[in-house]
Amino acid sequence: MNNQHKNEQEEQLSLKLFIVLTRALESIKRRVEEDIKCLGLNPTEFAVLELIYSKGDQPIQKIGQKVLIASSSITYVVDKLEKKNLLKRKPCPKDRRITYATITEEGTKFMDDVFPKHKQAIKEIFAGLDVNEKKVMIQQLKKLGYYAESL
Amino acid sequence: MNNQHKNEQEEQLSLKLFIVLTRALESIKRRVEEDIKCLGLNPTEFAVLELIYSKGDQPIQKIGQKVLIASSSITYVVDKLEKKNLLKRKPCPKDRRITYATITEEGTKFMDDVFPKHKQAIKEIFAGLDVNEKKVMIQQLKKLGYYAESL
DNA sequence: TATAATTGTCTCGAATTCGAGATAATAAAA
DNA sequence: TTTTATTATCTCGAATTCGAGACAATTATA
Secondary structure (H helix, E strand, O other), X not given: OOHHHHHHHHHHHHHHHHHHXXXXXXXXXXXXXXXXXXXXXXXXXXXXXXXXHHHOOEEHHHHHXXXXXXXHHHHHXXXXXXXXXXXXXXXXXXXXXXXXXXEOHHHHHHHHHHHHHHHHHHHHHOOOOOHHHHHHHHXXXXXXXXXXXXX | OOHHHHHHHHXXXXXXXXXXXXXXXXXXXXXXXXXXXXXXXXXXHHHXXXXXXXXXXXXXXXXXXXXXXXXXXXXXXXXXXXXXXXXEEEEOOOOOOOEEEEEOXXXXXXXXXXXXXXXXXXXXXXXXXXXXXXXXXXXXXXXXXXXXXXX
C-alpha cells in the first residue's frame, strides 16, 4: 500500500471512529439520562450531587473542575439543587471568597436510596461488553483522550 | 471471587468506562471544535453542511435523522446556514410538504477547500491509536452502542 | 368520497450551557 | 503598607437544543 492510500485509510478510519464513538456515547447517555430523569434531576445535577455525596463538601469552584463545567454554570446548577433541598451553600470561615456546597440530610437520604440503583443501571447499560473488553477499552480510550488533550 | 464481589467489580468497571468514555470524547470534541470554529461554523452546522455536500440534496426532515437532532433544531441550523449562503431551501414539486436543503455554489467551494483539511485534522486528533487499535475499538464501540440502543 | 391518521416543517417558550465582565476577598510585589 | 495580581463567585446576555403544539399536505380507511 503506498503512502497516499495509507493516509486515506487513516483518515477514513479516524472519521469512522469519531462517528462510532459519538453515536455509542449518545445511545449510552440516553439510557443513563432515562435512569436519572425519573428522579427529577438532569445528568449535571446528578453528577454534582454525587460528587459531594461521595467526596464531601466542595468549594463551588472545585465542583466545576471535577465535573467539567464553567463556573457560571455551577452557580446555576447549585441553585437548582439548593431549591430542591438536596444541597446548601455554606460560607468558608477562613476565606470569605469561598462558598462550600454541602449535602443536606435529605440529599444524603436521597443518594443512599438512589445511588446503588444507579450503579446497577449503569452496569446493565454497559453489559454489551465483558469484564476484559471493558478493561481494554478503558486503556485505549485513555490513550486516545490523553493524546487529544496533549495536542 | 464470589457473586457479590463480581457484581461490584462489574459496577465499578462500568462506571469507570462511562467516565473515561465521556472524558475522552470531550477532549476529542474540543479539538474537532477548534478545527471547525475558525471556519465560522459550529459542529452541528458543519455536520449538516457535510451531509449535504457528500450525499446531495436532503429533505430537511432526513437531515435530523442522520445528524440526530430534533426537527425544530434543524430549522434553526438550516436557517443559519442559509444566512451564510452555504445552503438554500428548495421546495419539492412532488410533495409540497417537503423542503429540500441544497448546497449553494459558495457552499460547495467552501467544502472543497475545507473538507480535506478537516479529514486531516481528525486523523491527527486520533493519532493516539494505530490502525489496528482503531479497528478493534470501532468494533467494540458498535457492540456497546447497539446493546445500549436495544435496551 | 368524506374522514381520520400520518407526515414534514415551523413557531414558541423553556432548559442548559457558555463567556465576558462585575464584585469582593485574598495574596504577592513594590 | 500601598499597589497590583490573583482567586472565587455571581450576573447577564447569547447560543444551542429540545418538546409541545400549529399548520398544511398527503395517505389510508371507512
